[in-house]
Amino acid sequence: MAEEQSEVVLEARNITKVFPGTRALQGVDFKVYKGKINVLVGENGAGKSTLMKILAGIEEATSGTICLFDNEGTPHEVTLSSARDAAGKGIGIVHQELNLFTNLNVAENIFMNKELSRHHSLYIDHQEQVERSRTILKRLGQDIDPETLVRDLRLGQQQIVEIAKTMIDEPKILIMDEPTSSLSIQEVRVLFNVIADLKAQGVGIIYISHRLEEIREIGDYITILRDSKLVDCGLVAEMEMADIIRKMVGRDPKKFFSGQAHEAGKELLSVKHMTLPRFGGGYTFQDVSLSVCEGEILGIYGLMGAGRTELLETMMGLYDKASGEITLEGQRLDTMDTKERIEHGLVLIPEERQREGLFLNLSVEKNLTMASIARYLKLWQINVKVEMKRVAEMIKEMVIKVSSPSISINALSGGNQQKVVIGKALLTKPKVLLMDEPTRGIDVGAKSDVFEIMNKMAKGKFGIVFVSSELEEIFSMSDRIIVLSKGKITGEFDRSEATEEKIRKASEIGHGITASA
Known part of the structure; x- marks a missing residue:
């Protein structure tokens, strides 16, 4: 298959997750490719968020295995016991809802819970945090001042800060859950430029979005879930959008409701x-x-x-x-x-x-x-x-x-x-x-x-x-x-x-x- 030409950096095999009264995932396989946009789609409740939480160490799978690949392409089975553990293994996650302290500056948010100290003392080295934040933001192609209060940033810039928080751990894999849901058209363009830079640096990006037009524009690989099961996967370029929608929802998209003129009264x-x-x-x-x-x-x-x-x-x-x-x-x-x-x-x-x-x-x-x-x-x-x-x-x-x-x-x-x-x-x-x-x-x-x-x-x-x-x-x-x-x-x-x-x-x-x- 064409997809095997790309380098796999993570593979989840036969992932099942059972919550009391419901089976959120049933034997799902998922691959992440280096320097590619790995799109994950499905209706609400299909199991996308559960799978991402498992890969980010937030949830533990009921059964199944997760393998990370080294530089020689050799798989190593891993256990992800927490979000910090996953970050230490090179997996970062940017949640849909921003998780920032708006009364603190950019650098303080980026290093929250990862503060740098002065010569192993109890004092925070604020200047070093500012300089390292500036380096991270520059890597993302942004000129945001690290000493600016987060509340003074535009929403799109706050989204960049969320991404910058994950970059401290030098992630090889970055999960992005609905990153454009609250952004303007201009802010989406800025974010896509950041994503392109991360791809060029070899970061494998897992991208979740309900905006299907984005999938065609930036996606490389796609995995489709429906009702907690894997439906299909492959190259975005080889799938028609109508087929993607049909596989997501289980019915013909032509039968979806389209608007009609209404008779206005008083x-x-x-x-x-x-x-x-x-x-x-x-x-x-x-x-x-x-x-x-x-x-x-x-x-x-x-x-x-x-x-x-x-x-x-x-x-x-x-x-x-x-x-x-x-x-x-x-x-x-x-x-x-x-x-x-x-x-x-x-x-x-x-x-x-x-x-x-x-x-x-x-x-x-x-x-x-x-x-x-x-x-x-x-x-x-x-x-x-x-x-x-x-x-x-x-x-x-x-x-x-x-x-x-x-x-x-x-x-x-x-x-x-x-x-x-x-x-x-x-x-x-x-x-x-x-x-x-x-x-x-x-x-x-x-x-x-x-x-x-x-x-x-x-x-x-x-x-x-x-x-x-x-x-x-x-x-x-x-x-x-x-x-x-x-x-x-x-x-x-x-x-x-x-x-x-x-x-x-x-x-x-x-x-x-x-x-x-």
Whole structure:
């Protein structure tokens, strides 16, 4: 096979992992090649994260073997007892969620728990840490000042710092779990340049992503998991994208839901001259006006920093300094607090699902009813029978894959967690839903389910405001599209007239590129 021409640096053989009540991996084989991008794909719950945790020493396999290859190509079976043990053997991991101390500087974060001391004393050698951090960042092709506080860095730069943390141990293998999920287009390009440099230095990179277009662009080898089993592996260049999707989800991608025009009814939501001052001067967004009708999906597109998320949060009443007028079916909302806005029919599905949309220490059922618990009160007590009836109905309606409503929300895949967030919102009986990146960090099959839900809501006369960084999603789902750039509306298009060129040009106004460029 062509893949054998590359040098294998790690091989996992027949890996099985059993948790109480579930088999997360079943006899999975996986190879990592030196200086190559080794892509791992599969739906949420396919076993990707479990396999990576085993390779990073965070979890221990129930059975199976892991071999590392020396410079002569000889395999040596190893046991990875901890993340530190794996790092010592040349395996590093960059988790999807950033794990940084924002009140400390870059060098202090890079050497956290690996501090350098002065002449074997108890005192930290801060200057040496700064100099070594500068060397590591230079190796990554970055000119970030190691003495800068992390909170003052852009998100993409913070992602680079996460990578730099792993470089102290000179990894031969680097695991990257959804590294671009929160990055802008420009920041993704910077990260891809860093990855290319690491490849050139001989680092074997294990790359997990739900953005399938990235696989074609940077992937060398691909391994596909489905339902905890290995489905296929090989060269990315020899696989069609439609085949990859079919193997991931077990069905024809042509049958996935694609958006359709919806019949708009009366106006539901009106926003006029909405403005949010920025701390320190200027505006996060300024003089934004929009409207949404019954049965309509309004898409909002813009580059990172355009003010999309802040606009939705302002509509929900999260910023006291904001000005402007918001009406829902003629009722003024801008004088109301967030709770009152929800009661009048406006609800937000936040971008940060785990941090802002869920109670991670509670069950699925409690998460579903938390925002609407007042509806189940009877004489100051919760009518559990009614509450559980609505929970069961919502689980069925959202097609949430769960063995029991009483299990922890943490036991669900990302896609099913997102369905819980949407279900929680629907139980408040809204009229307009504000959906901020509703498909972020979920697989292609779960995206299809979310789009089907949105289509169903539009047919049910809900109004939907939909923010996405993915142009394909915006085109597929939106009846109208508004483009934000640097806090201002720079374009508005009906579904029939929108083109990728028009949207991109409008989104680049204010970024040093004119609309006529």
